[in-house]
């Protein structure tokens with residue numbers, strides 16, 4: 001068997017070791033970026049007088065915190081071997097979607113069916 005990542009049309013979505021490592025790296029990088037953005041924003045908000053803090057700042061804070069939670073969840077699923085599976089219908093999430101949104105939990109169909117949480 002040659003490495004053939006990305007072609008998961010067969011349904012069962014077992015990532016090989018190399019792919020798993022790559023995803024984990026991406027997630028950890030993403031996590032670091034978000035965490036530092038969050039730290040910067042938190043400081044900015046803390047230093048500003050309350051009346052100068054915009055509602056959108058809180059939204060951004062909330063979004064960043066949410067994505068950190070999502071990333072942690074994805075890392076955990078990666079470890080448990082359930083990464084890439086839709087939490088709604090248990091089908092494999094297409095590789096292309098994971099490429100864009102490595103910590104997404106739902107396939108397009110389930111996501112559209114009722115945007116859970118975030119946003």
Ligand SMILES: [Zn+2]
Pocket residue numbers: 086087088089090091106107108109110111
């Ligand atoms: Zn689904």
